[in-house]
Amino acid sequence: MLEIKNLSIAYGKVQVIWDLSITVGSEAVGLFGPNGAGKTTLINCILGMIRPISGNIYFDGRDITGLETYQVVRLGIALVPQERELFPLMTVEENLKSGAAYIPHARNQLVDRMNFVFTIFPVLKERLSQKAGTMSGGEQRMLAVGRALMACPKLLILDEPSVGLQPSIVTEMFAKLKQIRMEGVSILLTEQNVKQGLKVIDRGYVIENGRIVIEDKSEKLAQEEHIKRAYLGV
Amino acid sequence: MKRIFNLYTFFLLLLVVVALVRPYAFFYGLQRGSLYSLIALPLALILGIVGLLNLAHGDFLTLGLYIGYILFNQFKFDPILSMIFIAPILFVIGLAVYKSTIEKVLKSHHLNLLLITFGVSITLVELINSLWTSRPRNVYVTYATKSISLFGISIGAYEFLYVAASIAVLLVIMLVLKKTRFGQAAFAVGQNPRGAAIVGINVKLVYTITFSLATAMMAVSASLMMPRVSIFPNLGGPFTMKSFCLTAMAGLGNLPGILLSGITLGIAEAIVQSIPGYSGWSDLVFFGVLILVIAFRANRGAER
Numbered sequence: 001m002l003e004i005k006n007l008s009i010a011y012g013k014v015q016v017i018w019d020l021s022i023t024v025g026s027e028a029v030g031l032f033g034p035n036g037a038g039k040t041t042l043i044n045c046i047l048g049m050i051r052p053i054s055g056n057i058y059f060d061g062r063d064i065t066g067l068e069t070y071q072v073v074r075l076g077i078a079l080v081p082q083e084r085e086l087f088p089l090m091t092v093e094e095n096l097k098s099g100a101a102y103i104p105h106a107r108n109q110l111v112d113r114m115n116f117v118f119t120i121f122p123v124l125k126e127r128l129s130q131k132a133g134t135m136s137g138g139e140q141r142m143l144a145v146g147r148a149l150m151a152c153p154k155l156l157i158l159d160e161p162s163v164g165l166q167p168s169i170v171t172e173m174f175a176k177l178k179q180i181r182m183e184g185v186s187i188l189l190t191e192q193n194v195k196q197g198l199k200v201i202d203r204g205y206v207i208e209n210g211r212i213v214i215e216d217k218s219e220k221l222a223q224e225e226h227i228k229r230a231y232l233g234v
Numbered sequence: 235m236k237r238i239f240n241l242y243t244f245f246l247l248l249l250v251v252v253a254l255v256r257p258y259a260f261f262y263g264l265q266r267g268s269l270y271s272l273i274a275l276p277l278a279l280i281l282g283i284v285g286l287l288n289l290a291h292g293d294f295l296t297l298g299l300y301i302g303y304i305l306f307n308q309f310k311f312d313p314i315l316s317m318i319f320i321a322p323i324l325f326v327i328g329l330a331v332y333k334s335t336i337e338k339v340l341k342s343h344h345l346n347l348l349l350i351t352f353g354v355s356i357t358l359v360e361l362i363n364s365l366w367t368s369r370p371r372n373v374y375v376t377y378a379t380k381s382i383s384l385f386g387i388s389i390g391a392y393e394f395l396y397v398a399a400s401i402a403v404l405l406v407i408m409l410v411l412k413k414t415r416f417g418q419a420a421f422a423v424g425q426n427p428r429g430a431a432i433v434g435i436n437v438k439l440v441y442t443i444t445f446s447l448a449t450a451m452m453a454v455s456a457s458l459m460m461p462r463v464s465i466f467p468n469l470g471g472p473f474t475m476k477s478f479c480l481t482a483m484a485g486l487g488n489l490p491g492i493l494l495s496g497i498t499l500g501i502a503e504a505i506v507q508s509i510p511g512y513s514g515w516s517d518l519v520f521f522g523v524l525i526l527v528i529a530f531r532a533n534r535g536a537e538r
């Protein structure tokens with residue numbers, strides 16, 4: 001489904017991703033790593049917001065390297081960005097609708113999708129006419145996830161979706177992600193909360209200084225000494 | 235919210251007082267202010283959606299006026315009807331200007347953007363100057379010079395079209411922004427271009443269309459004011475300034491506020507002009523009121 005081959009990315013002269021290759025099939029894949037490892041950079045590059053200096057990105061067998069963001073999104077990749085990137089002056093309802101309105105295959109399932117989002121985040125239903133900019137950080141995070149789900153994506157990319165959410169909602173959201181994954185949506189997830197993240201994913205990569213240092217199944221990752229020490233704090 | 239309400243009440247009361255004490259200044263100011271708003275609305279759209287302060291704004295108005303003048307002079311076109319020809323021509327010119335200059339520097343520093351529109355402004359003025367010389371041009375139609383009696387004063391009837399047009403244009407813009415897919419996309423882009431791209435909006439296209447459409451909208455003000463102004467190459471500059479003032483006074487993204495600010499400033503200006511010997515002070519009052527309002531708002535923001 002998603003295949004990244006020998007990707008290198010630099011900001012000006014500073015290279016942050018080094019000859020990196022990963023694949024995401026019909027599965028949930030985790031991307032773990034310390035702050036500044038290059039996770040967000042990699043994701044922004046998949047979405048066409050940054051141009052790589054070399055390497056290629058394929059989606060459904062098609063080379064999407066260098067496509068504009070809106071083109072990538074219309075192919076079926078939805079993003080929950082680390083910075084949420086909502087529309088603060090629009091209501092919750094308008095924000096949700098914006099997730100589907102510009103994607104032809106999502107537009108005609110708008111009502112169904114919205115109800116689906118409400119089953120995951122019931123609080124959004126109660127806030128339909130609230131302006132997104134006036135919501136709390138956690139509520140905005142839920143809205144950002146909801147907006148991405150509105151796009152009926154084939155691949156859902158979440159950049160640290162649990163930041164700022166209360167533990168019960170994180171558990172709930174990850175349970176729902178598992179459900180979404182069962183319905184055939186591939187997932188690529190970065191997470192500081194490695195313990196929770198490992199429960200959702202089938203397979204994971206650990207990325208440090210722009211390179212993959214470990215790749216394994218999620219059960220195996222949980223046993224890794226390096227991961228235990230550096231990310232799980234045990 | 236309550237404070238804003240009080241401000242509006244205060245504003246309305248002031249209007250009533252002015253209307254009673256100086257009816258001429260009230261109506262004349264209402265007309266002028268509406269015209270200023272009509273001209274300012276496209277500038278506010280470009281500023282709010284593209285994030286660009288277009289210093290060439292008024293020069294597109296000048297261009298529209300000259301196009302209208304030619305249509306009138308050569309083909310005896312009615313000034314108001316010529317709107318339907320001026321608009322598409324301005325759209326194409328706006329599109330060409332945007333694609334050839336502004337889009338190229340859109341990603342760079344704000345100052346570069348400002349500089350390039352300044353450059354466009356100078357280029358347009360010089361182009362107009364060499365095409366049509368600096369000789370003032372006038373368009374006469376009889377219906378534009380009629381006046382009516384209102385509350386014992388005589389006032390131009392034609393200029394009430396400015397009031398109607400500014401309200402109509404405002405309503406149409408708001409409706410398009412709220413109810414059409416393009417409008418919602420433009421609204422989204424104005425708030426967060428990154429977020430807009432993430433939901434599948436072609437941000438570049440929205441910028442291009444917004445700039446060109448806003449430029450085409452200048453046809454409305456150009457057509458309407460055509461019979462009431464002397465057309466000359468530097469006509470646009472002061473209108474750029476005033477449009478920016480109205481937008482700043484209303485606050486970014488507040489389109490109805492532009493109409494309100496326009497009328498306030500128009501009336502303030504008209505009052506000063508009606509005092510014998512002080513008419514030259516009207517610009518000072520215009521900018522004085524602007525500074526007061528912005529200072530007031532900044533102060534109120536700081537209190538929160």
Ligand SMILES: Nc1ncnc2c1ncn2[C@@H]1O[C@H](COP(=O)(O)OP(=O)(O)OP(=O)(O)O)[C@@H](O)[C@H]1O
Nearest residue numbers: 011014016033034035036037038039040041042082
């Ligand atoms: N716009 C930018 N310009 C220059 N350097 C950047 C830019 N964005 C990120 N970087 C640098 O690239 C590196 C990777 O950043 P990135 O945001 O991808 O890390 P991350 O793995 O997502 O970290 P975090 O877990 O903190 O979100 C960092 O060293 C960062 O300083």
Ligand SMILES: [Mg+2]
Nearest residue numbers: 039040041082
């Ligand atoms: Mg990050």
